[in-house]
Amino acid sequence: MGFLYSQLVVKPAYPTTMFSGMTVIVTGSNTGLGKEAARHFARLGASKLILAVRNIKAGEAAKKDIEATTQCPSSVIEVWSLDLSSYDSVKAFASRASSLPRIDVLCENAGIAASKFQLAEGHERTITVNVISTFLLALLLLPKLKATAKEFKTEPHLTIVSSEVHGWTKFPEWKEPNVFKALDDESKSNFEERYPTSKLLEVLVIRAIAPKLAGSGVILNYLNPGLCHSELSREAGWGLTIMKFFLARPTEVGSRTLVASASAGPESHGKYMSDAKVEDDNVSPFVKSEDGKKAADKVWSKLSEILERAQPGVTKNL
Numbered sequence: 001m002g003f004l005y006s007q008l009v010v011k012p013a014y015p016t017t018m019f020s021g022m023t024v025i026v027t028g029s030n031t032g033l034g035k036e037a038a039r040h041f042a043r044l045g046a047s048k049l050i051l052a053v054r055n056i057k058a059g060e061a062a063k064k065d066i067e068a069t070t071q072c073p074s075s076v077i078e079v080w081s082l083d084l085s086s087y088d089s090v091k092a093f094a095s096r097a098s099s100l101p102r103i104d105v106l107c108e109n110a111g112i113a114a115s116k117f118q119l120a121e122g123h124e125r126t127i128t129v130n131v132i133s134t135f136l137l138a139l140l141l142l143p144k145l146k147a148t149a150k151e152f153k154t155e156p157h158l159t160i161v162s163s164e165v166h167g168w169t170k171f172p173e174w175k176e177p178n179v180f181k182a183l184d185d186e187s188k189s190n191f192e193e194r195y196p197t198s199k200l201l202e203v204l205v206i207r208a209i210a211p212k213l214a215g216s217g218v219i220l221n222y223l224n225p226g227l228c229h230s231e232l233s234r235e236a237g238w239g240l241t242i243m244k245f246f247l248a249r250p251t252e253v254g255s256r257t258l259v260a261s262a263s264a265g266p267e268s269h270g271k272y273m274s275d276a277k278v279e280d281d282n283v284s285p286f287v288k289s290e291d292g293k294k295a296a297d298k299v300w301s302k303l304s305e306i307l308e309r310a311q312p313g314v315t316k317n318l
């Protein structure tokens with residue numbers, strides 16, 4: 001009922017907080033929610049806005065479109081290459097971004113809802129893109145976010161786009177000795193639940209690592225934009241298309257919660273945002289349960305091993 005009420009009745013507030021002087025990175029911003037969030041950041045005066053995209057041509061087209069609709073100067077938006085299915089690409093992006101004078105917002109929005117089992121970097125690709133590389137990028141850029149907090153006496157935001165569907169999976173894999181190994185086993189995969197499971201993993205990891213960032217000056221939060229029109233369902237069947245026809249929000253309306261999370265106060269640290277507000281009570285019952293806490297520790301422990309293999313020492317950035 002909460003889902004239907006939110007979709008059909010609630011309209012998140014239109015973003016008005018300015019981002020003047022700030023450097024903002026939005027991943028997956030050539031289309032969908034990322035592009036509409038980027039349009040808001042440009043309209044709200046961001047001084048540097050980096051569209052982190054895997055398709056540079058599509059990124060350049062998005063830059064032109066945003067410039068035309070916001071009249072932001074052409075020096076503000078830059079299009080940088082980032083492919084979350086490749087650790088090398090994530091590392092190259094992070095190394096380039098680390099040389100920026102500051103990063104005020106890292107909005108990790110890019111994601112996929114794959115319909116077929118395929119591997120990327122030795123793991124099922126939904127997990128690689130939505131979870132492993134998302135946190136690899138976050139951890140690689142944490143030193144710059146922390147340095148920005150210190151040098152500019154500000155509160156940089158690490159904002160991760162999750163979803164309410166984190167509660168729409170049974171996630172039996174959490175009981176296996178190695179969650180990621182279980183998810184990589186095609187013969188045991190329930191692919192219907194793979195995308196919701198990837199969004200649940202994001203939630204569990206954030207809840208495990210947020211306390212480690214307390215006092216760092218960095219605000220880490222995560223959000224649910226609601227069911228929105230976008231290209232996310234490109235691999236999905238008719239069921240989702242019909243559901244979206246009746247229930248989905250315009251992409252711009254969904255993007256408002258990305259922007260609200262990127263400017264939310266310290267009370268949002270480690271918290272779930274929905275409809276542009278902190279709504280931590282609305283995380284799923286599993287996440288709030290004792291099993292959910294155990295699962296969060298287990299997932300983080302195995303994810304940190306994977307991240308250490310991808311980039312030795314990276315978990316010390318927390």
Ligand SMILES: NC(=O)c1ccc[n+]([C@@H]2O[C@H](COP(=O)([O-])OP(=O)(O)OC[C@H]3O[C@@H](n4cnc5c(N)ncnc54)[C@H](OP(=O)(O)O)[C@@H]3O)[C@@H](O)[C@H]2O)c1
Pocket residue numbers: 027028029030031032033034052053054055058082083084085109110111112129161162163164224225226227228229230231232233
């Ligand atoms: N739409 C919804 O109803 C909804 C609801 C809840 C949460 N979300 C979340 O919102 C976020 C944005 O999704 P969306 O709905 O805007 O979908 P979208 O229109 O499909 O946009 C996804 C973006 O992610 C990029 N991306 C995909 N794989 C990538 C990779 N390997 N490396 C770098 N970028 C990659 C896409 O680039 P390409 O264009 O090159 O593929 C695109 O820019 C996702 O995290 C999604 O889980 C969406």
